[in-house]
Amino acid sequence: MPQSAEKILDHAPLFREPEYRQMLAEKKLNFECPHQDQVVTDQREFTETWEYREKNFAREALVINPAKACQPLGAVFAATGFERTMPFVHGSQGCVAYYRSHLSRHFKEPASAVSSSMTEDAAVFGGLKNMVDGLANTYKLYDPKMIAVSTTCMAEVIGDDLHSFIENAKEEGSVPRDFDVPFAHTPAFVGSHVDGYDVTVKGILEHFWKGQERTEALGTINIIPGFDGFCVGNNRELKRLLDLMGVSYTFIQDASDQFDTPSDGEYRMYDGGTKIQDVKNALNAEATLSLQHYNTRKTLEYCEEVGQATASFHYPLGVQATDEFLVEVSAISGKEIPEAIRLERGRLVDAMADSQSWLHGRKYALYGDPDFVHAMARFIMETGGEPTHCLATNGTKAWEDEMKELLASSPFGKEAQVWAGKDLWAMRSLLFTEPVDLLIGNSYGKYLERDTGTPLIRLMFPIFDRHHHHRFALMGYQGGLRVLTTILDKIFDKLDRETSETGVTDYSYDLTR
């Protein structure tokens, strides 16, 4: 009997015990009708070949292990970044259970959102009644300052009209007439979570800005961070930098406190977020800057329409991307970049110089949201590494072109390949046929690490199987330092593991590296 009260074995060791191994072997043999081992081995080896890669890339319809989610997830995340705002998703209710779970598993935090719980009758007659009742219940129970409505694909397919439904609900007294209910249509069969983020932020801005007089406040800046699993660390780091510069700024959408509430005995359903009044005032800003271009294309268009200057970045991380961001902020705000920030920059460069011998010439595969991949590729090249594979399942043709331009700008990008719209099963082939030293992505990458032996560095949403990384910044010079250290740790750990065999390889098990 493997189990004992003294040393209790859970799944990881328990099923390695002989009783269980035998039981599972017999189950397979007697009841599973398995393929013969050789057949399985042959097929596994075949999947590592160029021939399989070609078949894999010839796929047109089937998507396997994509690195993207659907629009309403972005909508829920976006809504969460405003003061006392309840995300309200109109459509089937199971979707909302999924969004909440997905966000909670990454942030290890509560994630509140409600559904209008449409079922078959609503599919036939439309979900107006669900909207009317739903808004009334949410308003009464959860005491929000704003309810931000988005849609699941079910409501989109049947063509529910959010604008008129919300008007109707207000007529019927679900919420007070002047209560803020911005909305955005977020069909899951268009774009991805980054687009859901975009249209939701745009919907909120339109709700507050439409028909309002704009009085430009020179030197003030709006910052839109985009869908960011590291918002907790990143937003705080950027605010610190902006405060150091003395810039007058407003974060439009800021989930950093919402997804990092303290444990002190009180459950805060709402915490932090952009104040409603600040959203209103933000109309007057001189400029709106987006930290993630592909998360804000429509929102920035709207900002331009109202007369603001705009600029967008690709997840400013590392040296030059942070430089560009700060220079732009300085130009608009008229504030100089203080010496303290220049010293920080110097410290990041110092660290990169100290470690360059371990980084130069390393090959990487990167995947994730379009702006993140752009940022990582750029930083990798700054360290002398080569971003061999750059993949974004939700990357567009425009992204592909922009990536190619970036890669062409450096000798370290010469060999790099850009994979827009491809998934992680495609990446699996690439890691066999054109292998790299390191893989940078999210938790889903662990299956690639297992199958191909490429060490995985988790720097992108979602991270389910490592804790608290999202609490630290990746953006800015400080963030760059963290990314650098994370990469180096992976390299050194791997080298130590490979050289630790006593009397065989441990001559290279160096004390100082």
Added chain:
Amino acid sequence: MSLEYENDGALHAKLIEEVLSQYPDKTAKRRKKHLNVAKSGDEAGEEGEVLSECDVKSNIKSIPGVMTIRGCAYAGSKGVVWGPVKDMVHISHGPVGCGQYSWSQRRNYYVGTTGIDTFGTMQFTSDFQEKDIVFGGDKKLEQIIDEIEELFPLNKGITVQSECPIGLIGDDTEAVSRKKAKEIEKTIVPVRCEGFRGVSQSLGHHIANDAIRDWVFEKRDVEFEGGPYDVNVVGDYNIGGDAWASRILLEEIGLRVVGNWSGDATLAEIERAPKAKLNLIHCYRSMNYICRHMEEKYGIAWMEYNFFGPSQIEASLRKIAKHFGPEIEEKTEKVIAKYRPLIEEVIAKYRPRLEGNTVMLYVGGLRPRHVITAYEDLGMVIVGTGYEFGHNDDYQRTAHYVKNGTLIYDDVTGYELEKFIEGVRPNLVGSGIKEKYPVQKMGIPFRQMHSWDYSGPYHGYDGFAVFARDVDLAINNPVWGLFEAPWKRRPSHGRAMAAE
């Protein structure tokens, strides 16, 4: 080992009144029917008899805007019933999200080479785009099936798990499945589990069960020599290895588990199920339908059992053994005796650390009742419980487990659960990932009772030891004593015991 205790029914009734007073009138009226205080389980009648005092309305539509914790039919089919069948490819047919959020989240363990002969922790999606909505996705589905065959030739079959749009745009996944099954000479199962169907996961279970009946049974010749002690384990999804910790006991008492549904299952195990002698059903809610069908069609008896905690394991083993007669009964007594020292040691170690601690549960399937006695085996007290998607027959069965005064909540809303927990302040809450962090912020220990909080197994004797350890480490961790800053400190309610 059942504990004698009574809950504070008056407090619970007051809490119900309080939460209802916060709803709009119309909603309060509807929610009132889902909340109740149980009358003593000891007074429960024969199985099937409705206890009005424990009775709540269930399996009806959730109310918009209240933050129900429920999922959808797709979650019930792909996430629960079909997803774990390891040698088939399960297509999440529709937009990308559903498959993405449910990817690898249920922890139904299996052994196999993923991507080669097994496909459990993968996300296959047709990733619907606008043009697929406009022009329909049947052609795309055909192409997807061809591509699966090309890239994953060792798959034993394919299921098509319909997401919301499929049923709305009028796709005929049945016709595609029939046509392609003939072409590739494999089982293809279309499952009409669009998320808007029904009121919760529950209808998805039912539809998935029906799909087994209609698209798997009697579709291919099954060559299998049956034996006198053949059983199917039905409704064990092998979360953290649960089904393995159960199988080892069933084999030890002399039974032959010819199929496990659906944790670590293969298509073959489903196909030959009608040849077994008895269906042992753990999660009644999600798989009773197919058991009833097998009873009617093939005359296979079915029996509910409970492998959580030693009291129920013993009782269940004996009940199962009785069905097979003296030879198995004799072996069963030996197995019970063999594990008894382990269980006594586990209880001796943990009961003093957990005695009298109160627990609130809110889960799905069988767990809101089945785990109660496992806690009681550790000296703990269940003060409240409820089902995400239970039916009337679940609440009837619950009456046998709960004590007088227990707070009962069906399809609880986020608001209600928070207020109930605040009012009761139990020592432990067992629920899901969406509930975990709000509860912990209140300073109340929590265990996820869907995923076993990334631990497990919890079934069987081996699993009970893990369960006891996990409950102890949740409740007796020192972090609960650190919540208050010393300059703000009220009389302390945190306590901790070092691990032993």
